[in-house]
Amino acid sequence: MAEDRPILALGSAAFAISEYAAVLKRYQIDTIPLTGLTNNAGVTKAVADAVATRTASGKASYVAFIWFFGTSQFSPFDENMLSSLTQNGCRFFSGGGAGYDDVSTEWMTSEGAYYCNTPTAITVSTANGALMLILAATRPLIQGDMYTKAGKWRGDASIPAGLIPYGEDIEGMTLGIIGLGSIGKALAVRAQACGMKIIYNNRRRILESEENGATYVSMDDLLATSDVISVNCPLTESTRHLLGRTEFSKMKTGVFIVNTARGAIIDEEALVEALRSGKVSRVGLDVVEHEPKIHPGLLDPSLSYRVTLQPHTTGRTTQAFYKGELQIIKSVDEFMRGERPEYAVNDPKI
């Protein structure tokens, strides 16, 4: 066990239990238990305390810090939280998740530290989740659920939303995927199996051999011709509010919108307006702009029966989190062996 190169962990593996037990034998790992931690300030203090305890006892400082899934409520993982680590020689960070918009990777690069995400762990679960929300939106799943539980069966003229409408079959519909990364590609395969035609837009066209049957179109063409639009790109400064008033105005009337990426890629005010006007028929959202706060318009009884909401859980399956924990372990091992971790998203000068 490398006593001179200790690792700090926030929480512990919950799925790759035996594999992580082996890691605990290979390296000196101190664990910050999640019990009692509720927010960013609590984690920031726990990290600083762990570093201070090592320094005070004259022991070697942490070279790596890892956090598992289910810790996003502690974000941002930034300089404020982590500088006590980098100031004492920490050069590796890894957290559970494909997206890392809540991790200050530029700052980590400037500190000479790697950041490794778990890039493919949630591909299958999120692609399945996106398909689930496409079906939930095109069939009035949530309305049927609400009516049935309220004892209203298929509804009647006495309730504002009236009779439950007919669902729409996705066979023959055009699905516009914004962001044909690993999740978008996996969704393309699934949606084609249901008879959908797939078009996509990315910052730039990808190799035809990797398009999985999807056709590259301009953003304007995607907006104008899609029956269903699925958001699958990362949140960056250039994708924030990528879908706003102007973009909704270019869409087909009655379009279905699904977002399993990040809430802030859609301007929620504009989405609520588009739902109200009927431009957007129904939506399936796994993510919202200000999680966990929900825009009141989406909860308004005059709209909520056309809105399927999930609490950012479509990626969250036992298989996905198992894979993700294995990816964190792989990255730690590579770093500890002195290699560049395969899943590093940045390129620090080491």
Ligand SMILES: O=CC(=O)O
């Ligand atoms: O949203 C989940 C993730 O980015 O892993």
